[in-house]
Amino acid sequence: MxxxxxxxxxxxxxxxxxxxxxxxxxxxxxxxxxxxxxxxxxxxxxxxxxxxxxxxxxxxxYNAFSLDPRGEKVIRICTGTTCHIRGAKQIEHQLETQLNIKSGETTEDMKFTLEVVNCVGACAMAPVVIVNDEYFGSVKLTDTRKLLKGGNNAN
Ligand code: FES
Incomplete structure (x- = not known):
């Protein structure tokens, strides 16, 4: 930290x-x-x-501020209804396993924080994952490693 x-x-x-x-x-x-x-x-x-x-x-x-230490990359998984139907829970579980933390937690090396959020208004591209301020749509289970690495080639 x-x-x-x-x-x-x-x-x-x-x-x-x-x-x-x-x-x-x-x-x-x-x-x-x-x-x-x-x-x-x-x-x-x-x-x-x-x-x-x-x-x-x-x-x-303001949600943009946090009083708790957070990771360099904040990964938010939308678990609104549409994203949920399209597999957000599985993506959340996979990211939890890959990072060895639960949603709401930060990795010990302070690199990643994992959070779930409600509908972020991008249902057409569900399931949606937001890495810092960058949105990724139609995320598949096979994309999660790429999201953790750099995020840029996730789609
Ligand atoms: S439910 Fe995920 S963007 Fe709307």
Whole structure:
């Protein structure tokens, strides 16, 4: 896990010292560390002159932010109805086996986090798997290794 928080002041200082910068600062921190470390919330609150409770509530409100450490690659499997009918559960089980974790967990080497999500609005290409922000449709069981490797040639 990346415990080197020395970049935090630079990340925060890139933004105007104003409460309006809060979401942009948190986005940059999330991007760097893949989650929002407690230290980051405190430093952000101090730098933007905001109560820690406000920073915390914004951090927990948006799904894009995570207070728990996450892997470099976040793999989301859509388990909405259409994806479910087209085999999402089998894909989930296969990925769990290949990564040796359960959905909702992160591998020990912090490379992968596996999550299930509800319909992501791309039912026409079900079953859908999202690797970070990249969507993959019509995913087959034979595609999961490729998704873990790089994702780019999954279709
Ligand atoms: S159910 Fe998976 S995209 Fe709609």
């Amino acid at each position: 990346n415990h080197d928080f020395s970049k935090l002041p630079d990340i925060i200082e890139k933004h105007p010292k104003s409460p309006q910068s809060l979401i942009a600062v948190l986005q940059d921190i999330q991007k760097e560390y893949h989650y929002l470390p407690c230290e980051a919330l405190k430093l952000t609150a101090e730098a933007l002159d905001l109560p820690l409770s406000k920073v915390f509530s914004v951090s927990t409100f």
